[in-house]
Amino acid sequence: MLLRGSCHCGAVAFTLKSTTPYPYMRCYCSICRKTDGGGGYAINIMGEAATLKVKGKAAISIYRARLGSGKSKKTSTGRRHFCSHCGSALWVADPRWPEWVYPFASAIDTKLPLPPQHCNIMLDFAAPWSDIAKAGRKNIAFARYPDEGILEWHKKRGLLTG
Secondary structure, three states: OEEEEEOOOOOOEEEEEOOEOOOOEEEOOHHHHHHHOOOOOEEEOEEEHHHOEEEOHHHEEEEOOEEOOHHHOEEOOOEEEEEOOOOOEEEEEOOOOOOEEEEEHHHEOOOOOOOOOEEEEOHHHOOOOOOOOOOOOOEEEOOOOOOOOHHHHHHHOOOOOO
16 A cells, blocks of 8 residues: 655655554553654554655755763664654654654645554553553553564554565
């Protein structure tokens, strides 16, 4: 599926191919909450890095989150790309997985399919005011990261797109 995305002010537009376009995983960590906002979480989907085409590259800035505290503080390998004009979160890329790009569902303009369930992750770090759906068949909860990644989640449910 070809995904088209952009920032709010229009300075950046991008396209990429994805076989995993269902926006099902809501991350409640402080990094996602503070850099992408929304309902106290951010949703990433996954696309093929080799297909990423960007217009307005000069307007893109990159943020690498700080992890840990005190002497154990380090910088994340993940690069969060955002528009330097309007602040819109666009995508995350990480050199540990160079074949993938993780666009924020909030930046995608293409109509995305409705997921059959949601995975609420990193709940150990959720803000107390977050309205987290009760766990059940349509909502699965994880204190940290689930063992099942984006590709596996789509495969297991027969949701990979061509």
